[in-house]
Amino acid sequence: MRDIGYSAGGQVVLAATDVGLFRSIEGGLGSAWQLKDVQLDHDPQEFWSLGRVGGQVWVATSIDLPNQVGSVVGRVWRSTDDGASWAQITNFTPVADVTDVRRMTVAVSPSDSANPNSARVYLLAENRDETAQKDVFRSDDGGQSWSALGVNSTGVPVNRNDDQSNLDVMHDQAFYNQMIAVDPQNHDRVLVGGNLCLVRSLDGGSTWAIMAHWLPGTVTVNGAPAAMPPDTYVHADYHAAAISYATTSLVFYAGTDGGMFRSTDVFTAAPGDAHFEDRMNRGIVTHLIYSVASANERADTAACHVPAATLDVVYGGFQDDGTRLRVLPADGDPTVFNQIVGGDGFGVGMGCASAGGQVGSLLINTFPSELARSLDGGGTFSLAMTGIGFALDPGFTFFMKVAQDVTDTNGKTFLTPLTQAGAQIGHVFRTTDGAASWTSINGTIHCADSPGCFTTASAVPSPLRNVAAHPKSAGRYAVVSTSRAYVTADAGLNWDETVRVYPDSVSGACAQPSSIAFDPNDPAGNTVWVASKATRTSNSCTGGGQPISAAVGHLFKSTNAQALLSSRWTAVHGSGATALPNVPINVVKVDPGDSQTIYVGTEIGLYRSIDGGASWARYGTGLPLVSVTDLSVALDGSLVRISTFGRGFWEIYAKPGGSPAGVLGNGDFNFDQVIDGIDLVREAALLLTTNADADYNAVGNLAGTTNAIDETDLTALVAKLGGRP
CATH class of the missing domain: 2.120.10.30 (TolB, C-terminal domain)
Known part of the structure; x- marks a missing residue:
């Protein structure tokens, strides 16, 4: 949409x-x-x-x-x-x-x-x-x-600076950051937002002034410092806007990669002197997150310890808000996520930096077409590209993926799927020393029927999308390309190609895979699940074609992934009222302890099947209709954490009593910005529930240190009756 x-x-x-x-x-x-x-x-x-x-x-x-x-x-x-x-x-x-x-x-x-x-x-x-x-x-x-109107590189703002010397405010990210808004009461007053700046016209587009900047304190003009006022700060990458006269005076709202920003004088202030503030973001989680990793995904070993205190450490990559780490201090404060790396954060991995160390001492993260690592729990990071000796294709490695091999008791084995620039061929790289160096494990590709594939080849003949490691069988890995899956049972010495990921093996159509996961109960690695986030299907596998039908869906399973040309895919979306919605799926994961429990992160939320895919249901209450981008499932299946694109991290526990509390709720169950009798009734109905209960709702958890609704929460809500949340 x-x-x-x-x-x-x-x-x-x-x-x-x-x-x-x-x-x-x-x-x-x-x-x-x-x-x-x-x-x-x-x-x-x-x-x-x-x-x-x-x-x-x-x-x-x-x-x-x-x-x-x-x-x-x-x-x-x-x-x-x-x-x-x-x-x-x-x-x-x-x-x-x-x-x-x-x-x-x-x-x-x-x-x-x-x-x-x-x-x-x-x-x-x-x-x-x-x-x-x-x-x-x-x-x-x-x-x-x-x-x-000449609002591009040929035009010049009246208060140009070195970051915005012309009126091309979207630059080479015009495909991503676009915002334009018109004053509802005056069609000559226009605002345009791009990647760094917001510009304004008061005369129907004839002249323009810079009104907001991502880094106003660093602005220069002709190389000399010329800082803009600090109140002109608005986070980079504009996407949406609204202008309201609900309170008789104009209020402008901008939606960016850094949340919402508001100004009441954007049209009346002098050029470069508008006032913006972002207080309305408090209590509203709007982070755009691509990935999530948790300490509890791996077992405690002598070489890589996972003490109980680390089980709630969470690590993830954010759009334009860095890579962040939730570290629980001695007294516990799970609402704090420290930004340990700036800029864009994409793939993440968590392990141990040294023998006998603690999980989280080694952290891996990715930037556009780059890997980095930290050996001190996020204190410092350094580039980690040793061994990758070719240029990467930014079209496929901008959002670089990382998978951790939890069968490595040392906590140092990770995988990343790469696509070589120019040739657009795929390579799987692995590190066994905590990203000190990377080695290609392409080995020999055993072909099924893809064009350009030769059994003597040492590269996948098409770009790679994602990678997974078997949670129980060492050396069994799988990747997905733009059309197929590739599985190895010997740590990359040999890879078996499947036919196109599509339930019809003869039409030649494909579903453009996005994610792959092993069935943990199949130690041979023949059984894999593949998700697709495509909206159309075609024989080209590059986009276009016909909308994906409900009969095809977006989730597929193969029980003979190593059978080459004889491999087959089955659509697994259920039917009737318990069918999986026919919407794009970003990620699929299988419970490591129960192969009948499958989770899929879709564009409209998290869905779960507990019967091997025969039936599906939205999992947990309170989660918005939001894009789920990644999943972290505890080794014992007791906890699921997700990253979402626009609503931050979420978690749900299968154990009673509650984990350390996340961001506390505000009591406004119906989101009408008033605490009233409706909210009080809802709170009373949820008394004594925890996040292990199906009807638990974090909105009612106003106080305390666990995810539970009790008398203290009810008391806190009563104190707010009649007021703002």
């Missing part, structure tokens, strides 16, 4: 998604959503943004599929009948710009909604090659024609 909007009466709802534009005429309720075929040639479109101009007039943007750099263009669409039909708009000035755009974001002017055919509309666009900001386009006829 990219964007959503509704008609004046609320009955028509439009949803922009990566598989097309959907329309409901029932207020979004029920199952009568219709996928709109907007293109006369029936080419599939990935919709990004939409806006209701006024009346029944809408403007929307899409890009062509398949989604391949340089081969697609962005498109602008207009509807005059509340989205029932659409016409492509190609009236651009300059004319050539219509073929040099890709992702675009729409911003409409609510003050013009009464006259949609003369309404002001803006488009923020990246260029076709995804290398820069193309421009901001303006329409004064409700989206029927568009003119470029």
Whole structure:
């Protein structure tokens, strides 16, 4: 889901998604959503943004599929009948710009909604090659024609600096950070956010000023220090915006990689002197997290100790908020996650730095196409790329994955899947010395039927996505490429290729795997699970094609993964009311102690099966509909921790009494920003529950040091009655 909007009466709802534009005429309720075929040639479109101009007039943007750099263009669409039909708009000035755009974001002017055919509309666009900001386009006829404003590298802000010397605020991340907003009461007042800065126009896009900066204290002009005021700080990478007059005065909200930021003078302050604050983030967990690792994933050994005090240590990589470690001091404070590395954090691993050491003394993390390690529990990190002797393809190693081999009693064995730049072939690297050095373990690839695969080859013939180690059988590893799985039973000396991951072995379609996991009860490593986060399937395995049907789904199992051409995949999503939703799956894990218990982290939450995949249900209460990016399952299956993209870390215990408490709740069960009788009734109903109970809800855990709701929590809630949460 990219964007959503509704008609004046609320009955028509439009949803922009990566598989097309959907329309409901029932207020979004029920199952009568219709996928709109907007293109006369029936080419599939990935919709990004939409806006209701006024009346029944809408403007929307899409890009062509398949989604391949340089081969697609962005498109602008207009509807005059509340989205029932659409016409492509190609009236651009300059004319050539219509073929040099890709992702675009729409911003409409609510003050013009009464006259949609003369309404002001803006488009923020990246260029076709995804290398820069193309421009901001303006329409004064409700989206029927568009003119470029020169808001790109050719324009200059009135208060330029060395970080933002021109008006290309999105730079080469235009595919990722796009934000544009219009003052609802004045269509000449516009804001555009990119990766580092926010710029403002008060005259409909003619002139612009920098109003916010990620690092205002370090700003220079022509090399000389020229710090912006500290209140102009807003975290990098803008994604969303809202402007409200609910309190009669204007309030601007920006959603970035660092949470929400608010300003009341962004349109009235002098250039470069707006005031922003982020207090509303307190109590709202919005971290974007890619990975999670816990100390309790491995057994306590003489060479790598896992004392009880370390079982609740949690480690994860954050989008633009560093790699963070939860360290429990003597008195216990599980709400603190120390940022031990800055920037982007992706894959993580946890082990022991020396013989007889404690788990967590060795920490591994990844940056874009780089690995690093710490030998002092996160005190210092150093680059850990020794042995990797080729350039990496950032398209596949930007989000570098790491898997730990818990069968290594020394706590020093880890794996990472790499893709070589240029050749786009896959290599599996392993370290057995805590990332002091890495060695390719590709060995010999035994082919099934993939093009370009030769049994004498020592590289996978396509890019690699993810890797896993068997939790009980040493030397058994598995990786997934863009179409297949590869399994080794001898620590990489030989790899067996499977047929394409797809339940139909003859059509040639594939599901583009995202994650792989072993069945712990199959010591031979023939039984593996593979998840897919694709939304479309095609024979090319690179994107595009038809939406993945419910019959195919996103989770697959093979019981003969080492059978080469005879290997087969079965869709495992259940049926009926207990079926797994047909949504992308980021990660699959199997309980190390119970092969019938499978967890999948989907785009809408965590799902669990306790019968080997025959039936599924959302696991645990209180977890939002959020993308689950990674899973950590305790060695004894008693604890599951997850990382989410937008709502932080979550954990659920199977043991009674509760673990050390996470972030305390605020008592606002219905999220209406008032503590009232409804919240009191809910609290009373949950008395004496812990996080081992199915109906436990952390919102009611206001006090104490364990995940439990008791008399102290009820007392704390009563004290807040009538007030803000």
